[in-house]
Amino acid sequence: MASPKKTQEPVITSITDLPTADAKWITLQKIAYLDQAGTARTWEAASRKTRAVSAGVDAVAMGNILLHPSRPASTLLVIQYRPPLDAYTVEWPAGLVDEGETAAQAAVREFQEETGYTCEVVSVSPVQAADPGLSSANMQLVMVEVRLGDGEEAPLPEQRLEDGEHIQRVVVPLAELYQRLVEYSGRERMVVAAKLFHFAAGMEFAKTKGKEYGI
């Protein structure tokens, strides 16, 4: 499972319309509704078919802080090929919530799988709408911390990836996060996920404009 494999650039071999009835993971729905004025309207939406009933939420993302006695506070990002974009995305580790799990439990499990690190949950956000004009998908941002000892240096711990997962990890000092994401965005076949970019942009905004705007 963790044995090194030959790597090559992923390549799309075909894209075909997927009939809704054949889709296993996601679906298309037509929603008929009465709007605020009582007018009958329709809306087209995509939905995940995998939402755990217990949690009522599709996914968690782990806003993570790596703390080390002598190195700057950092965050671990994952870079992986995402077929919908035919590009490598830069994201915080994230995953779907399994049936019977809380968001916090899913965060600890997925973080361990994707990064190899055991983390402590600092806070769990309210449920957020992932892309509200397009889909019903929702998520929670779970802030987690990893406290490293003096001896814990590179290389990063072993991942426990599922078959077919190829996830590269990079550790970025928090103070450089925004600039690094801008740099990644300028690279060939690479795109930063909007949620991570917005968090970093909010940090940068507070840092550079906070005084001027009284925040």
Add this chain to the structure above:
Amino acid sequence: MASPKKTQEPVITSITDLPTADAKWITLQKIAYLDQAGTARTWEAASRKTRAVSAGVDAVAMGNILLHPSRPASTLLVIQYRPPLDAYTVEWPAGLVDEGETAAQAAVREFQEETGYTCEVVSVSPVQAADPGLSSANMQLVMVEVRLGDGEEAPLPEQRLEDGEHIQRVVVPLAELYQRLVEYSGRERMVVAAKLFHFAAGMEFAKTKGKEYGI
């Protein structure tokens, strides 16, 4: 168009599976690809059918700052019923980019339509992936400013909404943004959009943890 209409709580009357061939705005695709190990795999993805070829991006969101000589720097949020979630979402104004428009042009146009304000573009972000595990949808965050005069007080200027758009505007001091979003999230049938929440969480993180983490 701007005449007041009776308002009622929106209600969904039916949700039906939408065959891909009948969908006008979005579609489902099956992507076949060779992964990094050369293994043939497939992925199910949702896509918008409306992407403007010229801009290469689906949508813009307007991170906006309202500046007033004697009031705190604020931001304008929009609250609207979103059928995919059967809930009211709290978001920054946003919209699809039209053919022939740049992201900056779309931002100024959409901001005027949704808020009534003329804005100046401060910065345009790189392209970001809206929800990379689920869809090909992408967007750019356009930071805009509105400079108000001393005399410009409530009520807010007239919107130019399309037929069927019911968009409520609220103005929130930037210093209170995060707390207000947490409060909105706790209300019945209300959910905050992830991008806005992440920006605010990033601001709050820098404000409360910036010193501790050296950012």
